Amino acid sequence: MANFTIGQASDASHVKVTTIRFYEDRGLLGKPPRTASGRRIYDATLIARLRFIRHARDLGFSLDDIGDLLALSDDPTRNCSAADSIAQQQLHEVRTRIAQLKALEAELSRMVTSCGGGAVVNCQVIESLADHAHCASDHPRS
Amino acid sequence: MANFTIGQASDASHVKVTTIRFYEDRGLLGKPPRTASGRRIYDATLIARLRFIRHARDLGFSLDDIGDLLALSDDPTRNCSAADSIAQQQLHEVRTRIAQLKALEAELSRMVTSCGGGAVVNCQVIESLADHAHCASDHPRS
DNA sequence: CCTTGCTTCTACAGCGACTGTAGAAGCTAC
DNA sequence: GTAGCTTCTACAGTCGCTGTAGAAGCAAGG
Structure with missing residues (x-):
């Protein structure tokens, strides 16, 4: 699985860099790994998560609702x-x-x-x- | 013209007390006169103004737009x-x-x-x- | 190797239109 | 006189970001 910088994740997900950090702050993304110099590293799974959030926001869901939907999708047996x-x-x-x-x-x-x-x-x-x-x-x- | 307390103005206009003070802060109401002890005094004109604002907000106008509309209605020759x-x-x-x-x-x-x-x-x-x-x-x- | 210019980092302030809080003071009715 | 409501000011919080400042990393060209 390839790694991406936050800027590349932003381009791939159409979620702005600042907004990605904001979502992380709100607990929607967990804490991504960092490089030695402290930069965030994203993989395809996280980018899919960003796209999920973006799509749900487009449909008008609140971040709280999106948090719930993500928790559900994280546990597919439910x-x-x-x-x-x-x-x-x-x-x-x-x-x-x-x-x-x-x-x-x-x-x-x-x-x-x-x-x-x-x-x-x-x-x-x-x-x-x-x-x-x-x-x-x-x-x-x- | 009868005088009203902020609470009576609120009841008459269906604008909450805190919201009336907020509108005053935003310059939509001017500075109403006060009693000796510092309480705001409202008259029928101000209550009509509050109703105007309330109605315009219900119709989705921004407070900035409402400020413009009020300025227009204050100068009926325009x-x-x-x-x-x-x-x-x-x-x-x-x-x-x-x-x-x-x-x-x-x-x-x-x-x-x-x-x-x-x-x-x-x-x-x-x-x-x-x-x-x-x-x-x-x-x-x- | 060094500079230039982009990206990323953290931390915090601001948007709009309120709403809620705290703590003090006034006012009314019993 | 006192209980309980209203009003006062001033400031923090809501939502979903966006913008700012200042510092540090990083890749490419000279």
Whole structure:
């Protein structure tokens, strides 16, 4: 198995050098071996782990969730229902967030199209912001 | 015009006491008058301002944007095109975010439904996370 | 061999928008 | 008078990084 510097690991995983060190700090990578002069050494296994983290982050998982998912994947004999439920939960959160954002989109779009371009005193954007009652529909806290 | 304590202002605006002080710190509220013993005093104008901020935050505007919108609404003779463009920009960001989240939703949903419930060694969730190539479609960084 | 310029190292501060904490002081009701 | 709430200031913590400073390592060219 070939060895890589942190920079090479960064290129291979598309995780920035500083972010790799940050993940190590957060306990997601363990403590990689070092050269005599103290530089970190990475192998293909660690790079796969970085890619896993990167992919999970892209999908919106928190670092805590990712820690749990990595622990599961480190022990392949365990049942995957825990992994499944983390992913289910994440899917649920994404769907909730989409619904929220759609409500915001409707409201913003209504606000923007009703702006006639006159003076602020008549501006529908300012007006709508000043009074929630102007909203066509309710929208949640994000 | 009636006067309110910070707690009453909080109840009336649905902005938490600590958050009101935080907004003041950020220059969104000016420096409210104080009682002899140093407690903040709010009137209906300030409470309307708090509601404006709250509503704009609910719609996802940043505090910086809200500062700009408040400055516009403080000077009602100005043209509202600036307000319009801030709102347009926000609408654009919300739409972008919705599109991103829909891609995540598709991927997560694919992941979750393909999970047969066996051992981790065969888990599609873990598998998909480990390898982006398993993804049906691309998904962006959030 | 020596310099140049890139990479890596540690340690810490900063982002946004709050939230939580500590400890003191004021204020209201019984 | 005292119990218990509110308010005050000032600062630390949240999340997931990003940026900074200053020092040291390392590879290539002269």
